[in-house]
Amino acid sequence: MPAYNTIAFHADRCDMCGACMTACAQAKSASDSPRRARIEVLADGAGSFGLAMCRQCADPECVQCCPAAALRKDAETGIVEWDHDRCVNCLLCTVACSYAGISLDEAVGHVVKCDHCGGDPACVRACKTGALEYLTTARIYNEVGALEDLFVPGLAGCQGCNTELLMRHTLRRVGPNTVLAAPPGCVPGMGAVGYNGMTGTKVPVFHPLLTNTAPMLAGIKRFYKRKGREVTALALAGDGGAADVGFQSLSGAAERGEEMLFLVIDNEGYMNTGMQRSSCTPYGAWTTTTPVGRESPGKSQDAKNLPLLMVGHRCAYVATASAAFMTDFYAKLDHALEASRHGFAYLHVYSPCTTGWRFPSRQNIEVARKAVESNFVMLWEYSPEAGLRLTHPIDDPAPVKEYLEAVGKYRHLTPGQIAHIEHHIADNVAAIKRQATAPL
Amino acid sequence: MRKTEAAKVMGMERADYLIAGAGHAALAAMHAIRLVDAGGSLTVVGRDRQLPYSPTVLPYVVSGRSDPKRVFLRDEAYFACARTAYRRGHAIVRIELASRIAELDDGSRIEFGKLLLSSGARPVIPPVTGLQAVPYHVLRTLDDALRLRAELPRTRHAIVLGAGLIGMHAAENLSKGGARVTIIEVQGQILPGYFDADAAAIIARAFEHDGRVTIQTGTRAVSAEAGAQGGVVLHLQDGPPVSGDLLLIGAGVAPAIDFLAGSQIRCDRGILVDASMRTSVEGVWAAGDVAQAASFYEARPVLNGILPDAVEQGRIAGMDMAGDAALQGYRGAVPLNTYSYFGRHAVSVGSGCAPPGAEIVVRGDADAERYLKVIFDQGRLHGIFAINTPLDAGVMWQLVRRRTDLTSLRARFLAQPREVGRALMSRLWR
Incomplete structure (x- = not known):
């Protein structure tokens, strides 16, 4: 059974302008009257907004209660389809639905309901505030779900770790025609390289040093190219290797425009070897090498903005992503893969670490989401042709305190340290936005 | 286990789930069973030789609005896909509760694990001489x-x-x-x-x-x-x-239960059931037009020949038969009717019998053929009856069931039942 697209409603972004209803009435009823729309935004009487429209239920009550077989759930699209020729106008569907999702349009004398406009909903197009969103995340499940998982079952990550999700999805999407480099870090640590002479992948994989991941991969890619074979050269690296001792060779490969996809899973430190700080560890964070006590208040330097440094190399493609925003991640993976055919593609994924950051294992995706929604990290993509573009702009960021409070490694922060972090975020947002609006 | 083997030896058909009837309640039960038990054997016995259809559609077949070839609620492929034996054109004529065997009108016998009686109702013929x-x-x-x-x-x-x-x-x-x-x-x-x-x-x-x-x-x-x-x-x-x-x-119609005469299954006007649609006999359920279940309004159990109610009762029975942990018991029958005539639309949700002390408000416009009657019982919606007045019947049903307090919203509700209903929906059960 496939997954389905859906229309999401973010009540907090709605200003009740009514554009969605007008657009729907125009598209579906050739009328400007919002009463003829199949979507109704309404004040719920408690200070927020609600939506009356068909939810395309998984197990629709209206279908079971239709005596005329005029309603059916389309197994391919997920839409609850209404058949005018079979409908007898008995209105029993309006009794069955608790959500006012199907109702009588008196002007035409029969029931009407939302059908997603065949995949391009007029209401979503008309919504200027982003309150209505057409979610096509189902594509990931439907398309990628059919691709082969190229890692062995049972990778040994920590409980609640998102990296297995990122690794499996990435290799699935990149495909079997790949050579994978996994330098020291959590990726080989959880079994990607393999054990006892067996690899942990169904593609060729090797374990370079922290310092030479990019050049080794570049050499392999060039070798295959000379042999006349097109392969994807993929690195799954950590932030420590990429930003610290590996940076010189990464910078060199990027500068030469080596054709590869270099993906960094940034968990803000050397989490695999005992939670030491890296140059990607943020200011104030506790690590085992930036302890918290009488002498030390956690890390005393700000993190290096590695993806921004890669923009400075004018790579074929640079983007940041988050484990909490998989649709965004997938779009960027597609772009990066494409760019790696002709140049250096760099993808930087912010990846909270349950073990090293000290938060409950069930909170991983929530922590990742809070980082994005507070602008602690920002989601953007860059190419020399299109410049830098925010892919998930946060206009009204949540207070960074909410993010810091969710993560144990910031538990000790003083108001002064928090002020420092807030200042750093403001600087960073300004720098990214400058880049985003800068002429090419 | 021994019984199953015995049945096999005798060549008798065996069904873990046997459903009498193929109407809305039966189909809802079958669906509910298959959601949690993909493997158990399931047999549906339908009196009609046709594929399942709804009695509710029949007036439209008479009028020509419905094509009699296109009124069927399921096709053979559906039953095959759900691995269900669908015995069309047969009725259960006798049930041997001790040995758990149902006898069909063609003399064949089916041994069952669990039995759902959802064989519907038949027309009442009034006592008119000649x-x-x-x-x-x-x-x-x-x-x-x-x-x-x-x-x-x-x-x-x-x-x-x-x-x-x-x-x-x-x-x-x-x-x-x-x-x-x-x-x-x-x-x-x-x-x-x-x-x-x-x-x-x-x-x-x-x-x-x-x-x-x-x-x-x-x-x-x-x-x-x-x-x-x-x-x-x-x-x-x-x-x-x-x-x-x-x-x-x-x-009118009456439950088709003559085949139960003399059995231990307790009947009144219909088959008496509890909140899980269980009859008085273990392993036997009843749902839909044959069942006499709890009323939402009164202590005495009632027949509620309402299509959405048949679906709900069927689902509850199916979930209970299959041991679905998500089962919530039946909350009691609420009369629900929609009626379209000459292009007009009438809807009734809830009881028209106002209890003592209830407040009855009637708004009408005879010329426009608009009518709205609302009964409030202690500030809660007891019943709502409307002609050519737009409202969402499903939302009203929820307001009745939830006993939502409308005291402070009374005037607005009377003026705009649809809008106020939808606002309450947004707040209370999204």
């Missing part, structure tokens, strides 16, 4: 509908006995087809039990508008005799006799 000697129609099966449809073109004057939904739908179709129609109803108004006298009067006016329909309420047919040219003459308790060339009996 009725059995004259031709008459009922409308409960597709065959009935096709027979009645074939009669329409040559009908000049029809008599409809009973002003319930079946009778009123048929009367509308007959009059649209050019026939004169006389409706005879024993109670003092049309659609008794569905709408109150005021609403019924508004609906009756739409019928009497073109002069072809005559409605006689508050009288009963006492005897029937053959009239000229194959027609029928009905003698009434009051007034002159009525003659016509077609007689349709729409005097």
Whole structure:
């Protein structure tokens, strides 16, 4: 059974302008009257907004209660389809639905309901505030779900770790025609390289040093190219290797425009070897090498903005992503893969670490989401042709305190340290936005 | 286990789940069972030789609105996909509870693990002297509908006995087809039990508008005799006799439970069930028109021949039979009706019997044929009855069931039941 697209409603972004209803009435009823729309935004009487429209239920009550077989759930699209020729106008569907999702349009004398406009909903197009969103995340499940998982079952990550999700999805999407480099870090640590002479992948994989991941991969890619074979050269690296001792060779490969996809899973430190700080560890964070006590208040330097440094190399493609925003991640993976055919593609994924950051294992995706929604990290993509573009702009960021409070490694922060972090975020947002609006 | 093996040896069919009937309750139960138990063997026995269809669609088959070939709720592929044996054109005639064997009308026997009785209802034929000697129609099966449809073109004057939904739908179709129609109803108004006298009067006016329909309420047919040219003459308790060339009996339905006579399964007017649709006998459930279940309003269990209620009862029975942990018990029958006539729409949700101290508000506009009656019981919605007034019946049903306090919203609710209902929905059960 496939997954389905859906229309999401973010009540907090709605200003009740009514554009969605007008657009729907125009598209579906050739009328400007919002009463003829199949979507109704309404004040719920408690200070927020609600939506009356068909939810395309998984197990629709209206279908079971239709005596005329005029309603059916389309197994391919997920839409609850209404058949005018079979409908007898008995209105029993309006009794069955608790959500006012199907109702009588008196002007035409029969029931009407939302059908997603065949995949391009007029209401979503008309919504200027982003309150209505057409979610096509189902594509990931439907398309990628059919691709082969190229890692062995049972990778040994920590409980609640998102990296297995990122690794499996990435290799699935990149495909079997790949050579994978996994330098020291959590990726080989959880079994990607393999054990006892067996690899942990169904593609060729090797374990370079922290310092030479990019050049080794570049050499392999060039070798295959000379042999006349097109392969994807993929690195799954950590932030420590990429930003610290590996940076010189990464910078060199990027500068030469080596054709590869270099993906960094940034968990803000050397989490695999005992939670030491890296140059990607943020200011104030506790690590085992930036302890918290009488002498030390956690890390005393700000993190290096590695993806921004890669923009400075004018790579074929640079983007940041988050484990909490998989649709965004997938779009960027597609772009990066494409760019790696002709140049250096760099993808930087912010990846909270349950073990090293000290938060409950069930909170991983929530922590990742809070980082994005507070602008602690920002989601953007860059190419020399299109410049830098925010892919998930946060206009009204949540207070960074909410993010810091969710993560144990910031538990000790003083108001002064928090002020420092807030200042750093403001600087960073300004720098990214400058880049985003800068002429090419 | 031993029983199954014994059944195999004897070559007897065996079903972990046996469902009597193939209507809405039966199909909902089957669906619910298959959601949690993909493997258990399942047999559905349907009285009709056709694929499953709804009695509710039949008036539209008569009128020609529905193509009789396209009214089926499921096809054979659905049953095959759900790995369900669908025995069409058969009825269970006897149940041996001790040995858990159901006997079919063709003599075959099915050993069952769990049994759902959802075989529906059949028309009530009122005690009218001489009725059995004259031709008459009922409308409960597709065959009935096709027979009645074939009669329409040559009908000049029809008599409809009973002003319930079946009778009123048929009367509308007959009059649209050019026939004169006389409706005879024993109670003092049309659609008794569905709408109150005021609403019924508004609906009756739409019928009497073109002069072809005559409605006689508050009288009963006492005897029937053959009239000229194959027609029928009905003698009434009051007034002159009525003659016509077609007689349709729409005097209601009653649970089809005669095959349970003498069994230990406790019955009153229907099969008595608890909140999980279990009958008094372990391993036997009942749902839909045959079941007499708890009322939302009164202590005594009721028959509630309402399609959405049949679906709910069927689902509950199926979930309980399959041991679905998500089962929530039945919350009691709420009368629910929708009725479309001559392009107008009437909806009723809840009980029209106002309890002592209830507040009854009626808003009407006779010329516009708009009508709204709301009964509040201690500030909660007890019942709502509307003609040509837009409201979401499903939302109203929830407000009744949830006993949502509308005290502070009373005036706004009366002015805009649809808008206030939707706002409450957004707040309370999104």
